Amino acid sequence: MIEIVKRQAESFVGLTIPEGKPGRPGQGRELVDFTVERIRDRGISEIFVVYAASPPPRTFTVVVGYPCDSTDKMEPGDVLVGVRSGYFARFRCEDESEPDALAETWSVADYAAARGRIERAFTEDLEVHHPDGSVELFLSLC
Template sequence: MTFEIVKREAADFGGLVLPRRELGSTVHATDLMKFTRERIHQRGIDDLTTVYVAVPDLGWSAVVGYRCAGLDDLAIGDVLVRVPAGYFAKFLPDGRSSDPIEDVWLQAEIAEKEGRIERAFTEEVESLRSPSSVELFISLA
């Protein structure tokens, strides 16, 4: 497992909300997540981003969508979420799993269990540019 610590600038993302999602290596494989990603792809969006947002007393919500420059780029009916600037652990697939999304989440889970990263449990970003090109940014404390 390899990861790097990166500083990300604040960024806005728009998309569709999936409430009460669990974080981890299997969340991307649920039928609802697959259905929502397909709806975004049908809009002609290839660089798909999922932002996981901690919601007090509810757990996590996922915003499945795209990076946008602001409100003018937001599609009607979509929500806007801002990921603040900060430090993140960036994971890339390393072959632990044949599924690249599962791969990066497994790496993050192992890194946390081994004490190699301390998660902040704030916004976490999963970027999917192609079926095999995945980046996972885990917020750090």
């Protein structure tokens, strides 16, 4: 099910992955998952993965981290990224520990876009990994 929500502008701090791939199994996704675990090792329980798209052909710079209102919280090697306010399509994955569950959620989102149910802006997209194992996808809309 797709839910359209409005999100306020927010800043995130964390580790960057150049040319990451959202939701797809494989080497790019494995690096995102590895980086999520590195952020969890810092004691952060709710992890945000920000996918900042470049112009076509689309590649994504990925920042894996947490909300931050001050650069004082940054650790060496961290970057700061902002996500603009706007409307997002929200998709939910109930349990990311289930094999392929997150990839299937991304597939549902891709299908919705391909069928014209949502019009993606390809600005900043988010994955929010909650402590209970659920994940929410927020895809920026035009």
